[in-house]
Amino acid sequence: MEPPDHVLIVDDDRGIRELLAGYLEKNGMRVSLAANGCQMRAALDNGAPDLIVLDLMLPGEDGLELCRELRAGKFRTVPVLMLTARNEEADRIVGLEMGADDYLSKPFAARELLARIRSVLRRARMLPPGMQVTESAPMLCFGEWRLDTTARHLLDADGTEVALSGAEYRLLRVFLDHPQRVLTRDQLLNLTQGRQADPFDRSIDLMVSRLRQRLRDGAREPRYIKTLRSEGYVFSAAVTALGDPQ
Numbered sequence: 001m002e003p004p005d006h007v008l009i010v011d012d013d014r015g016i017r018e019l020l021a022g023y024l025e026k027n028g029m030r031v032s033l034a035a036n037g038c039q040m041r042a043a044l045d046n047g048a049p050d051l052i053v054l055d056l057m058l059p060g061e062d063g064l065e066l067c068r069e070l071r072a073g074k075f076r077t078v079p080v081l082m083l084t085a086r087n088e089e090a091d092r093i094v095g096l097e098m099g100a101d102d103y104l105s106k107p108f109a110a111r112e113l114l115a116r117i118r119s120v121l122r123r124a125r126m127l128p129p130g131m132q133v134t135e136s137a138p139m140l141c142f143g144e145w146r147l148d149t150t151a152r153h154l155l156d157a158d159g160t161e162v163a164l165s166g167a168e169y170r171l172l173r174v175f176l177d178h179p180q181r182v183l184t185r186d187q188l189l190n191l192t193q194g195r196q197a198d199p200f201d202r203s204i205d206l207m208v209s210r211l212r213q214r215l216r217d218g219a220r221e222p223r224y225i226k227t228l229r230s231e232g233y234v235f236s237a238a239v240t241a242l243g244d245p246q
Helices: 014-026 037-044 063-072 089-098 110-125 166-177 185-193 203-214
Strands: 006-010 030-034 051-055 080-084 102-105 139-142 145-148 153-155 225-228 232-235 240-242
Touching: 006 014, 006 037, 014 030, 014 110, 030 037, 037 063, 051 063, 051 110, 063 080, 063 166, 080 110, 102 110, 145 166, 166 185, 166 203, 166 232, 185 203, 185 232, 203 225
Parallel strands: 006 030, 006 051, 051 080, 080 102
Antiparallel strands: 139 145, 139 240, 145 153, 225 232
């Protein structure tokens, strides 16, 4: 029998924490609770959960700061479902940009949260073997570029830093983790955002276009990210890892 899914809830509202914990446990999940960033880190010291429910509006370090910290460290592959009391498009976009896998506005029904949790976990696990983003060396080199995975910096041949957004960094990491392998749009969305594409969703194409601009990679004859019509994309350059994993 497989162990129950482990969910870490980070919310400063004790009532919400206990309500959600009781509901999720009744539905077969194991739950840990934290009221702030310090308690979240203490919980993570005991091991990675299967998913983190993270409130945006926390006292002190807010949810965006904590999500950025998670995505920069060894827990970067743990799915994050972000909660907020605000229902603004800008908040949702920033949350996803920081690395959240899904977004739910308060107030919400516990049943909806459970459905979202199961959906995110299902999407994260539906990927074929070997398709998960893995731990990497501190420096990944390809062509004339270097990606510092610790500082999350992209460096050109002269050592000049090229700024990457959170979404661009995650997409580049996926390509570097799986070079010379065809990745469909659905797989790229699952690996970078934990969701599947809608029929008219072109967000991955836009992200690839922006990443090509950062890499100075021509769309007509790209050196790094090639388009395979009706299939997806493939990162065609060789990737070399330098240093020991952090």
